Amino acid sequence: MPSDTLGRMKRFARWIIPFIFILHIALHVHNYAIQPPRGETSDEYTYAFLGLSLIQKGIPTSWSLFLPYQNVTPLTIRGIFFPIVSPYFDHPPLYGLLIGGWSWLYGERTFESVNLATIRLIPIVLSVVTLSLILKLGRLLFDEGTTRWAMLIFATAPLYVLNTRVVFAENLLTVFLLSALLFYRRKHRRMNFRAAGMLGLVSALSLWTKISGIAVGVGVVALGILDKIQPKYLMRIALYVLLAAVLYVAYGALYNLDLFLKINNAQATRPIGPETLTVLLTNPVIVNKVTIEGWYGFGLFALAILGITDFRRNRILLIPALIYLLFLLATLTKEGSSGWYMIPLYPFMAIASAKILRDGIAKGGWILVPFLLLVFIPYITRFEALYGLTIVRYRLILAIIFLPVLTVLLLQKNTLTRKFGQALFALSIIANTIVTYTYVQPV
Numbered sequence: 001m002p003s004d005t006l007g008r009m010k011r012f013a014r015w016i017i018p019f020i021f022i023l024h025i026a027l028h029v030h031n032y033a034i035q036p037p038r039g040e041t042s043d044e045y046t047y048a049f050l051g052l053s054l055i056q057k058g059i060p061t062s063w064s065l066f067l068p069y070q071n072v073t074p075l076t077i078r079g080i081f082f083p084i085v086s087p088y089f090d091h092p093p094l095y096g097l098l099i100g101g102w103s104w105l106y107g108e109r110t111f112e113s114v115n116l117a118t119i120r121l122i123p124i125v126l127s128v129v130t131l132s133l134i135l136k137l138g139r140l141l142f143d144e145g146t147t148r149w150a151m152l153i154f155a156t157a158p159l160y161v162l163n164t165r166v167v168f169a170e171n172l173l174t175v176f177l178l179s180a181l182l183f184y185r186r187k188h189r190r191m192n193f194r195a196a197g198m199l200g201l202v203s204a205l206s207l208w209t210k211i212s213g214i215a216v217g218v219g220v221v222a223l224g225i226l227d228k229i230q231p232k233y234l235m236r237i238a239l240y241v242l243l244a245a246v247l248y249v250a251y252g253a254l255y256n257l258d259l260f261l262k263i264n265n266a267q268a269t270r271p272i273g274p275e276t277l278t279v280l281l282t283n284p285v286i287v288n289k290v291t292i293e294g295w296y297g298f299g300l301f302a303l304a305i306l307g308i309t310d311f312r313r314n315r316i317l318l319i320p321a322l323i324y325l326l327f328l329l330a331t332l333t334k335e336g337s338s339g340w341y342m343i344p345l346y347p348f349m350a351i352a353s354a355k356i357l358r359d360g361i362a363k364g365g366w367i368l369v370p371f372l373l374l375v376f377i378p379y380i381t382r383f384e385a386l387y388g389l390t391i392v393r394y395r396l397i398l399a400i401i402f403l404p405v406l407t408v409l410l411l412q413k414n415t416l417t418r419k420f421g422q423a424l425f426a427l428s429i430i431a432n433t434i435v436t437y438t439y440v441q442p443v
Contacts, residue, residue, distance in 0.1 A: 024155035027436050028124045028165045033117035036441045040287045044167035048114045051100015061086035068262035077112050087255035089263040094208040095169040123171040127164040133178035134347050140185050149354035156432035157295040160346050162286045163339050169210040170343035176206040177216050177344050188227050196233040200240025207244045215327045217241035219320035270333040285339030294375035299349025302356045321348045361421035365409050
């Protein structure tokens with residue numbers, strides 16, 4: 001290859017990562033205050049109210065629908081009703097302090113003054129941090145190309161973008177989870193008490209972010225057991241998590257232990273069942289609206305393929321993802337759809353999708369068939385919404401999508417298959433960008 005061509009390629013490569021970050025930020029901030037619309041979930045205000053009350057009055061106060069609360073103060077803010085309770089124990093306080101602290105610094109110091117345009121900036125910043133962690137973790141586990149593809153998927157897929165710009169505690173939990181795994185991956189061969197303490201601290205902060213954050217500590221310990229890390233280090237991590245749990249109970253006791261226990265019992269005894277698995281595997285949800293989103297199904301499919309083909313090599317992705325999913329199955333109510341619970345799995349789904357796509361394209365390209373079925377077919381619904389879809393149009397679109405791919409695969413030309421697969425991936429990212437940019441939450 002001529003030196004000038006090689007130089008141009010290197011200069012182009014240096015701009016790919018900055019471009020992905022710019023694209024990620026641009027899609028997150030576009031219409032961020034109005035899509036998803038205000039009122040789709042009032043949980044966004046939960047954290048702002050909780051943080052503001054702790055900062056200004058020292059008493060956790062927010063809104064809740066749980067029956068054990070007796071003293072309820074009705075509050076209506078710009079058409080949304082909030083049953084305000086105090087002390088409030090639905091969620092641990094860490095994410096509330098982050099959101100409420102930002103709202104307070106921004107000058108929004110009453111419940112009535114809290115604005116989505118203000119508080120949604122925090123999850124957007126957290127999403128940028130998550131993208132940075134995908135970059136670092138991807139480079140540690142796989143090659144540069146796989147890392148870039150994973151970042152592009154995470155940065156543009158409508159489901160990922162829309163849910164990670166809404167004020168959910170899972171966005172902070174995702175940062176803690178990826179940080180713990182990244183630190184573990186770098187230190188597991190030379191683990192010491194200091195490194196175990198850092199992992200324990202991140203695991204403890206995860207628990208104080210949301211109860212489901214216990215999956216972070218459990219995931220790290222499970223990885224340590226598989227990697228035969230000395231028990232004394234794993235015990236240190238577990239001790240930090242136990243201490244965090246004890247301190248959380250002490251936090252409840254400081255205000256009202258009986259009410260704290262009743263609220264946690266009410267959360268623990270919500271109706272659960274095996275139906276939850278079907279909901280999680282088949283229903284991509286933006287906030288609380290089930291949507292048709294291809295990258296969700298393909299991401300879960302990709303994680304399954306990684307587990308089937310080489311579980312041990314991919315264990316740092318698969319074990320934490322599996323433990324978090326099992327925690328959801330054991331705790332998540334089977335009634336209703338809440339898309340934010342799956343947010344911590346999005347980076348794993350994006351990385352797994354990129355890995356099996358690139359490997360599959362290099363090994364004959366037949367991975368493109370499930371890729372088209374799971375990712376491209378859902379785009380047809382977007383076409384239907386804009387232009388309508390007759391039987392003839394639908395069959396024509398299927399032919400346009402599948403005939404070129406099947407032709408290329410049957411020719412068995414590796415170079416042609418690779419370039420065609422790369423072109424299809426680029427086309428999917430362009431489609432992601434258009435759909436995300438023009439997204440309007442259905443009524």
